[in-house]
Every structure is written in C-alpha cells, then in structure tokens.
Amino acid sequence: MVNQIDENYSAFLELSPEPSIHARLNFANNLSQIPDEQLKSVAIRYAKLALKMAETINSIRWLSYSFGTLGKLSTQTEQKQAYFKKALGFAQSIRALDIAYQWQQQLGLIYQKQGKTELAIQNYNAAITNMTEVRDSLLSTNGDLQFSFQSEMEPTYRNYMQLLLTSPNPDLKRVIEINEGLQIARLENFLRCGKLDLVALNQLQNLKSAPTVIHIIDLGDTIEVIAQSTNGSLHHHSIESKLVRFQIDHLLESLQNEKFSEVSESSITTYSKEIFEKLIAPIKTYLPTSGTLVFTLDKSFQSIPMALLYDGKHYLIERYSIAVTLGSRIRQPRALHQNQMIALIAGLSKLSPSSTDPNAPKNMENLLPSKQEIENVEKQTKSSVALLDNKFTLKRFKEELTQNNFPIVHISTHGQFSSDPLKTVLVAYDKLINIRDFDSLIRGKTENSQDAIELGTSRK
Numbered sequence: 001m002v003n004q005i006d007e008n009y010s011a012f013l014e015l016s017p018e019p020s021i022h023a024r025l026n027f028a029n030n031l032s033q034i035p036d037e038q039l040k041s042v043a044i045r046y047a048k049l050a051l052k053m054a055e056t057i058n059s060i061r062w063l064s065y066s067f068g069t070l071g072k073l074s075t076q077t078e079q080k081q082a083y084f085k086k087a088l089g090f091a092q093s094i095r096a097l098d099i100a101y102q103w104q105q106q107l108g109l110i111y112q113k114q115g116k117t118e119l120a121i122q123n124y125n126a127a128i129t130n131m132t133e134v135r136d137s138l139l140s141t142n143g144d145l146q147f148s149f150q151s152e153m154e155p156t157y158r159n160y161m162q163l164l165l166t167s168p169n170p171d172l173k174r175v176i177e178i179n180e181g182l183q184i185a186r187l188e189n190f191l192r193c194g195k196l197d198l199v200a201l202n203q204l205q206n207l208k209s210a211p212t213v214i215h216i217i218d219l220g221d222t223i224e225v226i227a228q229s230t231n232g233s234l235h236h237h238s239i240e241s242k243l244v245r246f247q248i249d250h251l252l253e254s255l256q257n258e259k260f261s262e263v264s265e266s267s268i269t270t271y272s273k274e275i276f277e278k279l280i281a282p283i284k285t286y287l288p289t290s291g292t293l294v295f296t297l298d299k300s301f302q303s304i305p306m307a308l309l310y311d312g313k314h315y316l317i318e319r320y321s322i323a324v325t326l327g328s329r330i331r332q333p334r335a336l337h338q339n340q341m342i343a344l345i346a347g348l349s350k351l352s353p354s355s356t357d358p359n360a361p362k363n364m365e366n367l368l369p370s371k372q373e374i375e376n377v378e379k380q381t382k383s384s385v386a387l388l389d390n391k392f393t394l395k396r397f398k399e400e401l402t403q404n405n406f407p408i409v410h411i412s413t414h415g416q417f418s419s420d421p422l423k424t425v426l427v428a429y430d431k432l433i434n435i436r437d438f439d440s441l442i443r444g445k446t447e448n449s450q451d452a453i454e455l456g457t458s459r460k
Helices: 002-007 017-032 037-057 060-073 077-093 097-114 117-141 154-165 172-191 245-255 265-286 299-303 369-379 394-403 435-446
Strands: 198-200 212-218 222-228 234-240 291-297 320-324 329-331 342-347 383-388 408-413 425-427 432-434 454-459
Touching (some): 017 037, 037 060, 077 097, 097 154, 117 154, 117 172, 154 172, 154 222, 172 222, 172 234, 212 265, 212 299, 222 265, 234 265, 245 265, 245 299, 291 299, 342 369, 342 394, 383 394, 394 435, 408 425, 432 435
Parallel strands (some): 342 383, 342 408, 408 454
Antiparallel strands (some): 198 329, 212 222
C-alpha cells in the first residue's frame, strides 16, 4: 500500500501551493486513522512535506496547521507538546481564533494528563473563549450553519468541568458557567436558530423569590449534582454513573413503552425512588420545603420528567413546582398586552382521517376534552379563530397562519416526537403537520418580526 501511495505522489505536485498543503495535511490525517505503523510514518512524512511548503511560501496559517497536524500524529508527549505550542504561537500571531482553539484544547488535555492543573485550566479557558467567539460569529451571519460542535467543542467543555471538579476546592460557580455554556451551545446547534437571547434568572423582574437551581451534569464516569440555593450558596454531590445508569435506563424504558397505559406504577416508582435517593437525597438539606425547583439537565436526564422522582412517600411534583431550563439563564419573558390577546386555536376532539397515515402516532384515541379546552382558550382572548375537528385541515391552518397576524397559536391534538423529522408531527384533521412544515410556517411569520409567536400545545 505504501508503494501505491508513493506512485500517486505526483498528483499533489499538480496543485498550486496552498491547495497542495491542504491536500497533504488532509491525506496525513486520514492515513493516521488507519491502525498501521507504516501508514502512520507515511502520514508524518506528508505532514512534514506540507510544513516545508508552508515555510517556502511563508504562510502563517498553513504553518500553524502543519505543526498542529504533526502534534496530533506524534506519539511522544514532549514532542506533541512542542508541536502544539509552535502551532498555537503562529495562530495567535495572526489572531486566527478558528485555529488557535484547536491547539489550546489539545494542550489543555496534555497538561491535564500531566497533572499541571493551572496550565490545563489556562488553555481550556482560552479554547472555550476562542471557540465561542468563532461560533458566535458564524451564527450571527448564518443561523442555519452547523458548527462541528459535538466532535470539536463538547469534549473540551466536559474535560474542563471534570478537571475543575477533581480539584481539592472545586470552583463550582465556574463549573455551572461552563455547563450552561455547553447546554446553550448544544441547543443552538440543534435548533440552528442563531444566538439565543438569554438573561440571568436574578435579572428577571417580579420574581417573588429566587428559585433553587439543581444542575445535573453527566461526565461519563461520574454524575455531578450542584444545588444552587436561594441565597446563592452552592452545594456539590458526586456519584459514580454506574450506580445510577441502570435505574435511568429502565425508567426511560418504562416511560417510553408503547403500551405505557399497561405499565404499573410500581415499575416507575421503583426506579424513580432509587434515582431520587442517589441524586437528590444527598442535597435535600439545601432544598426548601416548597417552592420552585429549576433543573438544568444533561444528556439522558433531559428525557426524564423530574416531577416523577419519588422519595418513598411523595413525588417531587407534590412538594414543588418543577421547571427545566438552560440553568440560571433563560429567554426573557415578554408579557402580552390586552390588544395582543388574539389567537389561532386548533384542535381535534375525535379521531380523523389523518390517523391512517403511516407516520401518525400509534394507538390514538378520541380527545374529548379538546373541545372544552378550545372554548376555555377562546374566553381568555380578545378575539380568536377556532378550528375544531374537520375545520382543522392543513390547508385552512396554513391559510389562517400566513394571512393573519396571530400573537398566540394554541393547538390541542395528538403529537409525536421522533429522531425522524417526518415522524415528528402534530395531527390535523386531514393530514399530519411534520416538524419541517411547522417550522417553515412559524419561521416565515417570525423571522422578519420583533414579536415572537406564543405557542401553546396540548398533546396526547
């Protein structure tokens, strides 16, 4: 294979300098993914040839990329470190933040493994600052642009939090900041919505009292729980993830069972009680006896309704109002004025022709309360258009939404969430409204307006 590679080397010579450097570095990176020592040697040779060409044309960016690639290919820690330092120096000399953060996160990982905590923290801090600035710049120009977040950014957030939490006196406030940054970035990346306009909870007006915020962070080997009390004090509890992963998986399995109506209550309380005992009970002393608990949830915990956690006598919802947010930062609430109380209300109270669609939710039943719900919403608005049952067609819904300005849209119908966009649907009378169609309708009404639509749904 090595001989075949060398025979095709002339292909790189046909390219002009910068494309040739780019192609060689890409080739070196791809070769390094194959577990073969000979091919790794070839990859290093191509990276060094790219470095020489970068030196010849005096391209600072390509010098940085070349040294960084050599750092990733090297197997000796001291050599890796030296290469990454050189790569970072070149990137910083031209303020290339889009390159610098890559080498800062690599250096942070090296220093973390070496036990050089301060240097690791310094590099992780700089990497997150730079990658956030790069990402913000990209999102401000194109909200649909997907930054390669999961592979490039997320590991740095998690490594950094792990480093902070293993220190003798962990900086819990900084851990919360990093986790909130991670959750916000993940949501923006998933929604492709550009930058979210968020404010701190303590900046909101008319709050009777500050809520208690509970951060649950999944760092792989450990689950970290940080309680942020109403007085601002922070309290930390850590548990090995293997001690709670079984309960989480089985609770989710019970809740997501297609025959959920046949699942016994004990099947749920058995696991929710154990999760409560392992995650919430150790911080219970720092929680109020009543009021609001705000949860920031990570990974699989985002699928668990925290209201169902059970202490052996009571569900959490029996003692507290439960909210789930991105942490201590949320969207700024905007009150609707009386003249904005105009609604488009749609719903189904009985099964409809759309229920036969292959992508429709399974085992749907009549939703008799929908009729009363629509009437109740009508009474609370200044004026409204109500589409019940056979009036709630996809065509009529689109017409009303596109031709009129409704500050409020309320839908009471069956719905389904799925990893498949075509199966993530709301059920209209004649057809399904999949998430792509719904997104285009809502986005078309809001992207050129300062006023967002208040969307309310009641789904079964």
